[in-house]
Amino acid sequence: MTEWRPPMGPGVLACAVVLLVYLGVAASVDFARVAGGFKGDEATYYSMAHSLARDGDLIFQRQDLLRVWEEFPGPEGIFLKRGARIDGVSLQGSWPFVVLEKSPDPSRSRLFYGKAFIYPLAAAPFVWLFGTNGFLVLHAFLLALNVGAGYLFLRARGSQPGLAAGFSLVFIFASVVPLYFVWLMPELFNVTLVFLAYFLWAYKLTGPGAPVGRLDALLRRPATDYAAAALLGIATFSKPTHILLMFPILAHLLWRRDVWRVLATGLVFTALVLGLFGGNLLITGEANYQGGEFGRKSFYGRTGFPFANPWETFDNRGQVLTTDEVPTDILFHRDTVTVFGWNVMYFVIGRYSGLLPYFFPGIVASALFLVGRRARLGWQWLVFGGLAGGAIAFLLYMPYTYSGGGGPIGNRYFISFYPLFLFLMPAVRGARVPLLALGVGALFTARLLFTPFQASFNPGDHARSGPLRLLPIELTMVNDLPVGADPDRARRSLGGVPPIRAYFTDQNAYPPEGDAFWVRGASRADLILRAPTAEGTGGEVIPLRVRSLAVEITNGMVPNRVTISSGFRRQQIDLAAGEVATVDIAPAPGVPYRPSIYPTNFVYPLTISTSAGFAPFLEDPGGSDDSRYLGVRVHVVPTYRNLPPPSAGGSSTQDR
Numbered sequence: 095m096t097e098w099r100p101p102m103g104p105g106v107l108a109c110a111v112v113l114l115v116y117l118g119v120a121a122s123v124d125f126a127r128v129a130g131g132f133k134g135d136e137a138t139y140y141s142m143a144h145s146l147a148r149d150g151d152l153i154f155q156r157q158d159l160l161r162v163w164e165e166f167p168g169p170e171g172i173f174l175k176r177g178a179r180i181d182g183v184s185l186q187g188s189w190p191f192v193v194l195e196k197s198p199d200p201s202r203s204r205l206f207y208g209k210a211f212i213y214p215l216a217a218a219p220f221v222w223l224f225g226t227n228g229f230l231v232l233h234a235f236l237l238a239l240n241v242g243a244g245y246l247f248l249r250a251r252g253s254q255p256g257l258a259a260g261f262s263l264v265f266i267f268a269s270v271v272p273l274y275f276v277w278l279m280p281e282l283f284n285v286t287l288v289f290l291a292y293f294l295w296a297y298k299l300t301g302p303g304a305p306v307g308r309l310d311a312l313l314r315r316p317a318t319d320y321a322a323a324a325l326l327g328i329a330t331f332s333k334p335t336h337i338l339l340m341f342p343i344l345a346h347l348l349w350r351r352d353v354w355r356v357l358a359t360g361l362v363f364t365a366l367v368l369g370l371f372g373g374n375l376l377i378t379g380e381a382n383y384q385g386g387e388f389g390r391k392s393f394y395g396r397t398g399f400p401f402a403n404p405w406e407t408f409d410n411r412g413q414v415l416t417t418d419e420v421p422t423d424i425l426f427h428r429d430t431v432t433v434f435g436w437n438v439m440y441f442v443i444g445r446y447s448g449l450l451p452y453f454f455p456g457i458v459a460s461a462l463f464l465v466g467r468r469a470r471l472g473w474q475w476l477v478f479g480g481l482a483g484g485a486i487a488f489l490l491y492m493p494y495t496y497s498g499g500g501g502p503i504g505n506r507y508f509i510s511f512y513p514l515f516l517f518l519m520p521a522v523r524g525a526r527v528p529l530l531a532l533g534v535g536a537l538f539t540a541r542l543l544f545t546p547f548q549a550s551f552n553p554g555d556h557a558r559s560g561p562l563r564l565l566p567i568e569l570t571m572v573n574d575l576p577v578g579a580d581p582d583r584a585r586r587s588l589g590g591v592p593p594i595r596a597y598f599t600d601q602n603a604y605p606p607e608g609d610a611f612w613v614r615g616a617s618r619a620d621l622i623l624r625a626p627t628a629e630g631t632g633g634e635v636i637p638l639r640v641r642s643l644a645v646e647i648t649n650g651m652v653p654n655r656v657t658i659s660s661g662f663r664r665q666q667i668d669l670a671a672g673e674v675a676t677v678d679i680a681p682a683p684g685v686p687y688r689p690s691i692y693p694t695n696f697v698y699p700l701t702i703s704t705s706a707g708f709a710p711f712l713e714d715p716g717g718s719d720d721s722r723y724l725g726v727r728v729h730v731v732p733t734y735r736n737l738p739p740p741s742a743g744g745s746s747t748q749d750r
Contacts, residue, residue, distance in 0.1 A: 104259035105245035112263075113238040116275060120230035126165035129276070130551035134500045135209060136278040137162070137169035142207045142214035143229070143278075147222035152214075152377055154205040156401040165226060168395050171500075173208030173415070176388040176408060177201075178379030196379060198388050205400060205408055206378040208390040208415075210332045212370060213280035226278075233275045236286040240266055243293040244516050246313070250300040252521035261528045265459075265516055267543065268535025270452040270504035276546045280332050281509055287332070288339060289513035291325035292477070294318040295343050296517045299473050316355065319343065323359045327366025329510065335491075336510065337367075338484050342476035349476075390415055429686035429694055430493065433570055436685050437489045437496065441505075445557050445565040446575055447497035451538035452504035455531040456515030462527070469520035477517050484511045494570055494689055501576035503542060503553045537561050552576075558600040563618075569685040569697040572597060572622055585624075586611075589731035594640070596730070597622040603702070604722060615650070615707010615725035621700040623730070625684065627693050630738050635693040639684055641735035643700070645677045648727040651713050655705040656726055660698060669726070702728060 132140065145151060145158050154174055162169045177199035184195055220228030244262030249255065266272060274281040298314040322343060329336040340363055347356045371381045380386035391412030393399050398406040443450045449457055463470060463478060488496045488507060498506030522528065541556050542549045549556050554576030556562065568575065575597070578584050582605045583598040589609050598605065603619035604612045613619045625638045645658055649669035657666045661682025667675055684696030704725030710718040 104255040105242060105249070105262075108245060108259040108263055109238045109242045112241050113234055116234035116237055117231065119275075120224070120227050120234050123227065123230070125226050125230065125276075128547045130547065132166060132170045132278075133551055133553075134277070134279055134498075134502065134506075135171065135173065137166075137172040138174075138207055138209045139214050139217075139280065140166075140226070140229075140278050141169055141172060142209065142211060143217045143221045144226075145207075146211075146214055146218035147228075152207060152211055154207060154400075155203060159399055159401050169399065170394050171392055172399070173390060173392050174205045174400065174408065174412070175208045175378065175380070175383075175386055175390040177204070177206050178386060178388055180379055196387055199379065202407075203401075208383055208392075210280070210370075210383055211374065211377070212328055212332050213283045216283060229278045230275065233282050236282050237266065237272065237275065239286055240271075240289050240513070243289050246309075247293055247297055247300070247516065248519060248522060250297055250310075251519060254522070257522040257525065257528065260525070261455075261519070261522045261531070262516075264528045264532045264535070265455045268455050268532045268539060269512065270539055270542060271509065271512065273503060273539075273542050273546050273550065274509070276550055281506060284329055284332055284336070284510035285513060287325045287329040288336065288510050289516075291322040291329070291339070292513060292517050294325070295322040295346075296473070296477070299346075299471065301471065319347070319355060319359050320362045323363040324366050327363045328370065330363075330367050331370035333507075333510065335484075335487070335507070338487060339480060339511070339514075341483070342473075342480040345476050346473050349473075429688060430490070433493045433686055434489055436570055437493055437568075440566065440568040440570065441485060441489060441496070443565050444497075444568040445562050446501075446503070446554075446568055447505040447571075448565060449505075451562055451565060453512050453515070454535040454538065456512055458527060458531045459515040459518045462520055463518035466520050474518050477514050481511060481514050484508070494687060495574045497568070497571060497574070499574050501553045501574060501579055503549065503556070554599070558602075563620075567599060567620060567622060567699060569622060569699065570687060572624060572687055572697055573689055575599070575622075577622075588623075589644075589729055590734075592626045592628065592638075594626065594730065594732045595624040597624070603728075604724075610727055610729040612722065612727050613702050613704050613725045615654075615704055615723045617707075617725065618701060618703040621702070623681070623698045623700050623732070624687070625696045625698070625732065625734070627695065628734075628738055636736060636738060637686075637694040637696055638734045639696055639736050640681050640698055640732045642733045643679050643681055644731045644733070645679060645702075646729040646731070647675050647677065648729075649673045649675075650724050650726060651708045651710075652706050654707075654726060657701075657703040659701045659703075700730070702726075 141154065141158055141162065142152060144161060145153065159169065178196040179199055180194050180196055182195040217229050217232050220232045222228070224231050241262050244265055245258050248258035248261060253261070271282070271285060294313070295318065298318060323340065326336060326340055344356055344360060347359060374383050375381040384390060391408065392415050393412045397413065398411040400406060400408045400411065440448065442448055463474060485508065496507060538561060572578065577597050577599045586596050586598070586606045587593040587609060588596050588606065593609065599620045599622060602614045602617035603621065604614065625640050628636045628638055630636045643660070647656055647667070647669065649672060651671050653671055654669050655666065656669060657664065658677055658679055660679055663680055663682065665677050665679055667677060669675060681698040681700070684698055686694050687697045688694040707723045707725045709723050710720040
């Protein structure tokens, strides 16, 4: 009897290295100390997983609130909702035909979590064994699974083992995906569900020439379609937009006229989705974890937390954030077409969310697919269509927050669609493709991956230097950019009547002092200007448009060259020490921005550069203690092209 030995080819080695390195991080890091606190929706998923691991339930009670303080100073940003009691069922003549009759949960000592439970459920066994670091243990296995699936698919496409392993590693690690290893949120979980689903579906479609063996035979069975549908069903419960990813699989089966498998695959997917939402209905009394008849709220330290004391309750604290309806007022607004054009550009090359900086290996895969006619397989067009359709759906459905709220790094909403790019790949024939993807991708993501905790808690820092500064800022998402969460740098009033608001996206402009601000010496400061609204003669809200900007520049104590630009318009001026000058510049075309229920504002980019600077306390030791390195003082005054006369009514600036 021969002794069995585990395979040790490049693919196994790549997976093992990834797993061991990240397990080492998971085992050694003190997560609660280095994370810096909760970011995004982490507080909700953290509490859910600990509640499952330690209490065996998904109920938020006082002990769940107290538990957070064992590691963190409060569950900042936790989503909670009041439960419902189902009292009966009634029928009606219109959609949805069957209506559940509900009343509020009679218990006032419990609430429920306002997020999907599937990711915390997967993490709970690891949290039970390893505490909060159990999230990272799970994530280590997920990263290794993604690398392994990528390797096997590329081998099936005819790539040599070393090249298949190399590109699979590059595809993951030259993108923003590994950054989410340190996020206690379902992004990496969703990426893996989609990656494995498309791997199970696409592997058997690669044609002859694939490696032969027991695993190969297993992966080529028709039943893998059902497994793929089940994984996508779980992903759809985790984030409903994943329903879009079922269409390429069903379309391929229809293309092959395999009607029975279309029905069976669709049934598996539907059963998983309905079953999981039904589970949420049984637990909370509401199928929709993001809404419901009795509301969903988010809570912060500044608002107070339910159960913290007798006077802080769900009813009198928190911010209402319920998602029950399709935002038709935004979808069918007249600005939608204009915004879509801008968003297509931002989606590809945006500084904070673009495919180019955060998913460059996917761009390489797309290019190879489009130019490689001979290597291209017919079903890959369906994958390409799934990517394009998903992107268009995101840009149309959520044009002002398509990359995720709270200032994420990269496109957090689209990240789980990223695996589809790998399934566009032909066989990797040489080292040039992996090296190109690695070289360009690392220019943008290496800093993130080497400092994941710092980068995650300070999501705008990485874009303040390096090649990212060459890319445009996503003006259509101004409040969901990282700067939007910084009250010292966001929504600051400058000049004008009514005043224009400014967002200071980097550290090269100091926070305003009154309605003026200093630009750092020998630096380039990027600003976003947001025009206000005004009240028209009939009481209507008028989004003001900027005709020109009068930029008053007060130079510091050394000669300086100042450059002012907006879009492709640029002016340069040389100033002597202490000189004051005013530059009039026509801004770039305004980009519409319409957050939620608020009126449209128009947003404009502005860049101010200086060639020199001075430190006041060094130039005037006895009269100043200002140690900043200053260039020029700037005062911006807009002229509006459509400002109503004063008799028309008051003006208002939207604070959202």
